[in-house]
Amino acid sequence: QAQLVQSGAEVRKPGASVKVSCRASGYAFVGYFIHWVRQAPGQGLEWMGRINPKTGGTNYTQDFQGRVTMTRDTSINTVYMELDSLTSDDTAVYFCARQSGLIFGDIWGQGTLVIASS
Amino acid sequence: QSVLTQTASLSGSPGQSITMSCTGTNNDVGNYDLVSWFQQHSGEAPKLLIHRVSQRPSGVSDRFSGSKSGNTASLTISGLQAEDEAEYFCCSYAGSSTYVFGSGTKVTVL
Numbered sequence: 001q002a003q004l005v006q007s008g009a010e011v012r013k014p015g016a017s018v019k020v021s022c023r024a025s026g027y028a029f030v031g032y033f034i035h036w037v038r039q040a041p042g043q044g045l046e047w048m049g050r051i052n053p054k055t056g057g058t059n060y061t062q063d064f065q066g067r068v069t070m071t072r073d074t075s076i077n078t079v080y081m082e083l084d085s086l087t088s089d090d091t092a093v094y095f096c097a098r099q100s101g102l103i104f105g106d107i108w109g110q111g112t113l114v115i116a117s118s
Numbered sequence: 119q120s121v122l123t124q125t126a127s128l129s130g131s132p133g134q135s136i137t138m139s140c141t142g143t144n145n146d147v148g149n150y151d152l153v154s155w156f157q158q159h160s161g162e163a164p165k166l167l168i169h170r171v172s173q174r175p176s177g178v179s180d181r182f183s184g185s186k187s188g189n190t191a192s193l194t195i196s197g198l199q200a201e202d203e204a205e206y207f208c209c210s211y212a213g214s215s216t217y218v219f220g221s222g223t224k225v226t227v228l
Contacts, residue, residue: 035217037164044121045156045164045207045219059215095163102170104154104209104217108163 002026004034004096004109011115012086019082020112022096029077030054033099036070036081038092039111046092050099051079086116122147122208122220129226130198138223140191140208146218148189152211155184155193159204167206168193195225203227 007021022034035050049060051070058070064083072079083090096109123141130136140147140155147153153171156164166175168184171191181196191210195202208220 037219044222045158045209047209047217047219050215061216097164102152103166103175104152104169104211105156105164105166106169106175108165111163 002098002107004098004107006094006096006109006112009113009115011117013118014087014116016086016116017082017084018086018114018116019080020094020096020114021078021080022109023076023078024053024098025077030074034070034072034079035097035099035104036068037095037097039095040089040092043092048081048094053079083114086114088116090114090116122210122218124206124208124220124223126221127224127226129228130195131228132198132200134198135194135196136198136225137192137194138206138225140193140210140220142189142191142210142218144189146210146212147186147191149213150211151186153184153186153191154209155182155191156207156209157202157204158207164207198227200227 005023010018030053033050036048051058053072069082093111095111097105098107100106151171155168158164167182171186172184183194206223212218
């Protein structure tokens, strides 16, 4: 069945970067946008942006513009989300989620905990 | 990035119905019929309950229903069950290929 599997937890020092992966299986990878959503401890969901795996085209929310980069590798059905200049406020669980046509979030990854701490 | 406004918490007894709201603006909820609702149990990934305002994905119980009026979307849970205790988030398309989430509603089953 279709699923998204994310990379494991990461710990980084403030000012560093982190790159999280999301591997798709069970469906045609290039046919569906992948979104990234994060959730700080005890907080709500925050939409970060999305990537079109077919073209590599991206859309980011202004809150992360210039600090986030989403890429993909079609040879291994994987998308990546890299976040630069980490601060403690970036400590969160990061989720990838699929968009199917007009339906956002029909499938989600399991989440990746990123901790930014000195 | 603005956040859609949701009631922080709701509670109900088993078998009751509850309705939660999600208020946005003319730039998101009011302008597009692309409102989704997600259920999130503690420590888990969100699960899609409703898309395009009122459409249920295959496998989602018909106890969950969605609607929209103006800038406010609503999610109703009928016949409340213990397993419905979770946090619920709305999400709307906000134009220019961007999306915005609600602040979340925590549901407690008494």
